Amino acid sequence: MRDQAEKLREKLKQGGTQMGKTIAVVSGKGGVGKSNVSINTSLLLTKMGKKVLLFDFDIGMGNVQVLLGESAPKSISDYIYSDITLEDIICQGPYSLSYIAAGNGFYEIVELNEEVLERLLCDLEKIQNLYDYIIFDMGAGASHSNLHVLLSVDDIFVVTTPEPTSITDAYSMMKYITLLDESHNFYILCNRADIEREGIDTIERLQAVMNKFLNKELAGTGVLLEDSHVRKAVLRQKPFLLEFPNAHISHELTRFVNGYLGKTETDTVNKSRFISKLRHLFKKGRT
Template sequence: MRDQAEQLRAKINSMNDAKQAKTIAVVSGKGGVGKSNVSTNMAIALAKQGNKVLVFDLDIGMGNIHVLLGLNAPFSISDFIKHHMNLEEIVCSSPYQISYISAGNSFSEIMDLDGGTAMRLLDNIERLSLQYDYIIFDMGAGATASSLEILIAVDDVFVVTTPEPTAITDAYSMMKYICMKSSETQFYLICNRAEKEKEGLITLQRLQLTMEKFLQKQVSILGVLLEDSIVRKAVAKQTPFYVEFPNSAIAKKIDMLLQNYSDVVMTSFVKKERFVQKLKSFWRNNRLKVK
């Protein structure tokens, strides 16, 4: 057992600092706000810019990235755990120049792995991180103990809300929960399904001011996506609206949100520990146990 533990520590320490993917978690305080639609269409927009993008669906039990893409998901994260497949083997391709990993029913098992499986997971995650420009984690609604390590390890967190009071309250509660665990997490706010631009901006500004007032936390506003019937049409066709209606106002707004994000990142000079290195620390201290 000592030999295994020493090998595990050696594996962690040997992971190099080669260029890794930019990692983004897309979250919401409650379900039904269009989080997965935002994740999927942003990923496609990033791919259109020439980036290699992977969407990692971690909305366990409710995962629908493959449905929004109109594709089947022959494998999921469950196959990594139960059938000893590598993450590369369960990555699915799409006709939209993005790849995806489907959600399974065993994400909680990742938090209680034996040393050998944990070592394999870290190995797999690092390999994927070196193969993509962006990895987008589509998380379940809210923040749970099982998802927290991913949320505080990613480079940035996109928070999707709607103007509904319950959605706003839940979005704030979710950010507060994450902040209690990591004050360094960077949040970016998106208001989806607003009737008017002004309504969406007021929603985001209220969230921004609340975070500053009660948590002394600066958050960035990315923008507003208006309620649009073409989104429902695209979902019914199981084709992303960015593909089905590329010249629509909402597709162009996706480009604007990403440009706003790029502008904020470009003006930030804070050196952040990268995703794989954060996960190494968390797993080393809390999860990597030889059983």
């Protein structure tokens, strides 16, 4: 852990102006496979040669380290309540994937004094220079504690299932975010569909209501069929992409990620906007 922190500090000294792209993975409700999507998407990007930081933002109920079969010695709570830097809590996972474990007290960030808040934002800005992608595995729903991040990231992956309640919650999530900031790009993944047609129908229903009520198109879509390999991987505490690389779900998630990269790799968006937007929203929330 100490060796890794030292390496990160050396990279920080070298500087660099390229900011990593930020992605939030969300769901309208729990139990739809959001963390599995976050972890395996992160690993796919690392296998493609990208430098990725996976930030477990599932407040008080984070399970990224569990699904990775890892034990993180420190979490974001240690950072908030101790005099350490953000790079001190970054852990190393499979395929050189970097990750930050969740902490029970992260929701209290909006109550922190200005000095501690500014320290976090400054550290996030430094860390963003080190990665091609920072992926936030968000808690289910649009709680007060994660809304600022959702409104600041470049892209949002929304994970749903064909269940009516999951579809409704996914739409409510996208509607809420769009009403606050209509510029966001949504990428929909329908998980746990029994057949391809069921997943496509789910996505078409969401696209229809987005068009009708929000006048907004989905930026990208994907369908992940119900696959017993996922449960086996979870029981073994291994990402399905690594444990079962030839499983259907591994191929389908790869197709989705490749589609996303094909649309966004040449983006000319100012990626430094993440920190500036986050800083503005946090300060606005404290006034």
